[in-house]
Amino acid sequence: MGKMNAVKIDVGKRTAVVQTAAHRVDLNNVLLPHGLMFPAGHCPSVGIGGFLLQGGFGWNSRAWGVACESVLAIDVVNAEGELIHADNKQNSDYYWAARGAGCGYFAIATHFYLELKPLPKGIMSSRYILPIECLDELFLTLEQTAHKFPRSLEVGCFIGRDQDGFKEPTIAFYGDALAESEDEARYGFQLLDDLPVVKKAHHSTTFVPCTLADMLKRFDDLLDNAGLRYEANNFWTDAPMKHLLPNVHNIVNNLPPAPSHLYLFWWYPDHKPSDMAFSMQSNVWMSLYAIGQDPSKDEANHKYVIDSIKAMDPYSKGTQLADENLFGHPARFMQPKNFERLEKMRNKHDPRGRFFGHPRIPPEFEEIKAKLNYQEGSKMKAARL
Ligand SMILES: Cc1cc2nc3c(=O)[nH]c(=O)nc-3n(C[C@H](O)[C@H](O)[C@H](O)COP(=O)(O)OP(=O)(O)OC[C@H]3O[C@@H](n4cnc5c(N)ncnc54)[C@H](O)[C@@H]3O)c2cc1C
Incomplete structure (x- = not known):
């Protein structure tokens, strides 16, 4: 589907029609x-199709x-x-499921009709490189303060080796505001700068006004993943x-070598998602990536990421389908009642199982599936009698 990457916009109506293989960079350009x-993914290579089907934690998603x-x-x-065309009124099962079913969708999405957002005026960044010894203090402090941050402020941190010239692991703690x-x-940013822990930073760049293009480029440089082998897994937590x-x-x-x-991402949801398959979120999202070029390290990286x-x-409250590892670690990726509704829709719209569904599911979801299959079997038996 790689050639289906067209983007058409209606500036007056602030809407776009985007083909599934458009990348974030195509859309933003x-x-x-x-x-x-549009709250598209953070990196240029993120395809809009897979990104939107799983939910989509994009630019300014805390606000939008x-x-x-x-x-x-x-x-x-x-x-x-x-x-077929699907929205709230027609073919609405396909619309409900397309927003959260992720890799378990029971159709092929070709076009997404999007509501666009006006470009925010206050675009700024702050970044602190903290020694790893600050880890406990930073996390415990954010637990007390993150709920106070404005919705337009995205706060996260990257912990890794070889960041900003430091060989040993450091914490790149950042805030991006749209x-x-x-x-x-x-x-x-003042709320971040008032945290005592940031005074211990090796160095910092704070209150930096920038354009959206600058901000996007920073992530593009940081997460340029061409040719790299990834092992990923993640979880949501309120613990x-x-x-x-x-x-x-x-x-x-x-931690394996850089990159x-x-x-960690301090999400702190302010509303329940609307009625759609997507239903997994909580205060903090933690995601681990073992990344390298050497295939002989794959097995060790897999074990490290899955075991961790x-x-x-x-x-854990569950996993986010964005950087999931259902093969290695099947975990709850939506609320059980949403999974049940999704599977009922699958049985109705794809009775012959043309689409795979999620590659592996946790035992509680296996039970739901078994119950539905049993009911389906009983119905068919009754019809034959
Ligand atoms: C460097 C990097 C940064 C990322 N940053 C973010 C981020 O900021 N926020 C975030 O939420 N996620 C992020 N992700 C995760 C990203 O959203 C997922 O990897 C997403 O699946 C990518 O979309 P894709 O179209 O390339 O999907 P693919 O990898 O092609 O597909 C993923 C799954 O969805 C299915 N699928 C894809 N397209 C369709 C379609 N049109 N119809 C039916 N099924 C389909 C595929 O069959 C597959 O099972 C990032 C990933 C990477 C590698």
């Missing part, structure tokens, strides 16, 4: 000259919601091979940080 934006909340409609090819005004952005810290230290002590990293995130299971 068309939108920016018109002062428009997960990206699939800005999908107005879709065109899909269904299991019968028909091209605020309505510079004042709003400055207010958020007290003090319970997570021993495992976090274990992860950091065993492998542990990423499995150790967090007692504190």
